[in-house]
Amino acid sequence: MALPLNYSLRNALVRWRSTIATVLGIALVVFVFVLLQSLAAGIEKSSSNTGDPRNIMVVRKGSTAESASLISRQTLTEIRYFEEIARNENGEPIISADVLVLASLPRRDGSGEANVLLRGVTARGLELRPQVKISEGRWFEAGKREIVVSAKLAKRFANFDIGQSFKTGSATFTVVGWLEGGGSAFDSECWLDADECLSTFERDMYSSFLIQPSDEGAGEKLIARIEADRRFKLKAEKEVEYYRKQTMTAAPIKWLGGFLAVMMSVGAVFAAMNTMYAAVGARTREIGTLRVLGFRRRSVVAALLLEGGLLALVGGVLGCAIAFYWNGYTTATMGMETFSEIVFEFRVTPKLVVEGLVFAFIVGLIGTLFPAIRAARLPVILALKSI
Amino acid sequence: MSANIVTIRSLSKIYQQGDINVTALDKISLDIASGEFLSLMGPSGSGKSTLLHIIAGIDRPTKGECRVQGIDVAKLNESQLADWRNQNVGFVFQTFNLIPVLTAYENVELPLLLTRMNRAERRKQVETALEIVGLADRAKHLPKQLSGGQEQRVAIARALVTDPALVVADEPTGNLDSHSAQEVLGVLRTLSHDAGKTVIMVTHDPKAAAFGSRQIHLEKGELSK
C-alpha cells in the first residue's frame, strides 16, 4: 500500500524554510547548468544554421577556418571553368571567391578593441547566400568604399550606424547598410566588395571559394576532383559540413558547464541529504506510527523519495525558468576558429530543459535515498519510544 | 524559625491568548520560609507552573510583587536576572533536560562555567553535588546510559551545584516510575532537611506532594488552601 502523494507534499510544506532553501539551491544548480549549455547550444546553432546544403566550400588544406586560408588568384582561374560548376543565365560560373580580413575595431562602449571579420564578396557571393538579407539601408556599391555591417555587430561596435564611417587599412569605409544573417554565422560579419578588400589590405590571395555545382552528383565529383589535385592543396566540402564543424568555441563552454554542474550538484546532494536526514529524524515517531498502522518499509521509502524528488523537480523547473529568461538574449565572445567577435544567442532548447529536470530529479533522489533507507530501517519500537 | 525567603504580594499574571485575556494568577499572596519543602498542587491550568516560573525568575508577573531574599525579581533586567538565576536558583524539570552530548559530570559542571571558579574548585563542587544525589560513580556516563531516575538525580545535582538558596522543581517525578520517583523525592527532602535549601515543587501527584513539609493548592489562579 502506498502512502498518498499528499503525505509527501504536506511534509515538504511543513518544513517550509529548509524546503525553500533546498528548492532554491537545486534551482541555482540547474540554472547554471542550463545557462551554460544554452550558450554552447547557441554557438552550435549559429554554425549549423549557416550555409546551403548544395554549396561547396573550398579552403586551403590545413586551415582550420576560412579566415586563416589563402588561395592564389591563379587557382581561381583554373577552377573557375570546371564543368561541374553551375552557370547563371549569362553563362558565368557560379563561384564566389571571398577575401576574409580581420580588422581590429573599437567597441561601442569604449572598452577597447576587438577583431571583426570582414568578408570581401562579389555579386555571386550574395546570390549564393540568400539567407543574408539587408535589414536596413542598402547593399554596398563596388568602387565606392562602402560596407555593410551585421545589425547585431552594429550594437557592439563604434561607428557602425548607417551613414557613419571608420578607417581600417588604407581606406575609410562608409556604412551603408545593416545585414541580417537569420541567426547564422554571417551575423558576425561585415561585407564589402572583394576587389576593394584585396586592394585596401594589400592582399593578393583569396581566402575561400564558395561554389554551386550543377547538380548533386556534380558536387560529389567536384569535391573529389579538387581534393585529388596535388597542385592545389585545397580542401573541399559541403558548406553546411564546414560550418557544422566550427564548434571549437562551444567545446570549452560545454565542458565548463558539465564540470560546474557536477561539482555544484555534489554540494546540493550534501545539502539535500542534510535536510532529509533532519526531516526523517524529526518524524521518527510518525514513521514508526505509519509502520504500526501497516505501511510497509518500501512505502515509507517511496514516500520519502517522492518528497525529495518532488522538491528537486520544483527546483529544476525553477532553474529552467530562470535560465529561460535569457533565452534569445544576444551575447558575444571571441570565436576560437576565426579569432573574431562572434555574436550568438542563448538557446534554451527543449532537450536542455529535459536534461536539467532529469539532472535535478537525480540530485533529489540521491540526496533522499540514504535518509529514506535509514528511516525504513528504524525498528518500530524505537520509533515509538523516541520523543 | 528563620525569616521568609519568598514573599509574594497580590501577584497577578494575565496571558494574551489571541483576543482573550487568560488570568493565570489572580492576586496571590504567599510567604515561603527559608528551608521549607513546599509542594504546589493543583489541576492542569491552575497556574501552579506559572507561579513557579515567576518565583524562579524565568517569567515576569503582570501586577504585584514577588521578592526573593528581599529582591524584587521583576525589577531586574534580562542580564541581571540571568546572573541572579545562576547564583540563587536551581532548576529541576519534568523531562530532565540534560544536554545529551555531555557526561553526567559535565552536565553538572555546566552552570559553574559561568562563575569565576577554577577547574579544581569546580571539580570539588561537582563531586559534592553528585555525592549528595548518590551518583558519584556515574560521573562519566552519558545521559542515554542512565535510567530515568538517575537522569533526574543528575539534574538535581546540576540544580544545586552552584549552592543556590532556592531549588525549584516542575513535576520532577512526572516521567518516572514510582520507585525512581521515591528516590528523587527522597533526595529533594534531604536537600531541605539537611542542607537547608528551600525547595519548591510543582506536582499533581498527592503521593509526591506528601513529601513536602507544606502543601498549597492552586485552583483557577487562586490559592484554595
Next chain:
Amino acid sequence: MNLPSFILKNALRNKRRALLSVLSVAMSLFLLVTLQVALRELTNPINDEGSSLRIIVRNKVSLAQPLPARQLQTLDRIPGIVAVTPFSFYGGLYKGDEKFTSFAQFAIDPQRALPLISDAKGVTKEQLDAWSADRTSCILGKMTADRYGLKVGDRMQFTGQIYPCDLELKIAGIYYGTADDRNLMFHQKYLDELLGNPGTVGTWWLLAASIAEAPLVTDRINKTFANTSAEVRAESERAFVLGFVSMWANIKTLIGGISIVVVFALILVTVSTMSMAIRERFRELAILKAIGFKRRELFVLILAESFGLAMFGALIGAGGAWVLFNNINIQKMTSGMFLMFEVTPQMLGLAFAVAALLGLLSAVLPMINVARISVVQGLKTLD
C-alpha cells in the same frame, strides 16, 4: 570541560550533519576558488617587469594582417630600442595533435632576439650558436618538451594552419625560466624561404632601453609609421595581452556571474541547514538560559559553532584547492589550455571571507529567535 570544548561537543553532536555541512561548504568553496583561478588564468596578463619592457608591434588593421619586412630598417633607427626582431606566429598543428596544438611557434631572428629571451635558462652557449647557425633548428620550452617527451636533437613536424607551408624543425636547445615555457622559437629566415620570400613578417618584437623609455618608444613607433601604407600599433607586451583578454568579451562577465551564483547557492543552502541544526536545540538553549546563561553567552555558543563549521569547510575546500593545484600538473591535465593555475592569497582570502559571512548568517536567524523567545516559551515550544 570548558566553553570551547562544550562548543566543540555541540558542533559534533550530529556527526553526520556536521560532516555534510562541512563538506557542502568545502565543495562550494573549492568550486569558487577553482573558478577564480580559471578566470585569473584567462584574464590576468603576465605581470613581470619584462612585460612592460618588451614591446609588440602589430599591423593596425589587426594581428592577422602582416607587416612589411622593410620596416626593420626604420625601426633600427628609432632611439630607445635595445633589440628588435621579427616575431611571426606560425600557428601550426604539431604532428600527432588532433585539432589543436596548445603551444605556439614563433619565427624570429635568433641573433637579434637574444636580449629579448635573456631570461631563458638551460640553453648552453654552444646550443645557442648551433641554433643561430642552423636555419632549420629551433629552441623549445621545457613544458612542451616534457609533455611530448622531446629532447635536443629530435625533429618536429608541423602543418601550417595560417601559413601555407609545413615545417620540419630540429631541436637545438630546451629552455625554461620564462613567463611561458611552452613556446617554440625558430628562424624567420626559414619561414620566408618556405613562403618564397613574401617580404612580410607577422609582428615585430622589441626591447625598450628602460621602463621609463618604453611608452616613449611605442609613441615614436606609432608616429613613425602613421600615414604609411602599413600603419602599426605598438604596445607593451602587457597591454597586448590585456587587449587579447578584452576580446573574450561577455564570457568573462559570465564566469564572474556564475561565481556569484555559486556563492549565493552555497550561502542559501548552508545557512538553512546550519540554522536548522541550532533550531532543533531550541529547548536546550532555553534550559541554558534558565541555568543562568545570558543572551551574549548563548550568541557566542551559536556563533562559534556555525563559524567553526564554516571555517572548517573553508579550510578543506579552499585549502584543498590550494594543495591540489599546487601539486598537480595542470598543464598536462588540460592539454596545455591552462598554464599555472595558481591559487593566490587573495582567492584564499575571498574563500575565507565568504565562509566567515556564512558562519555569521547561519547564526543570525537562531540568534534572533533566542533573543526574542523567553525561557518559558522555549521550554514549551518543543515539548
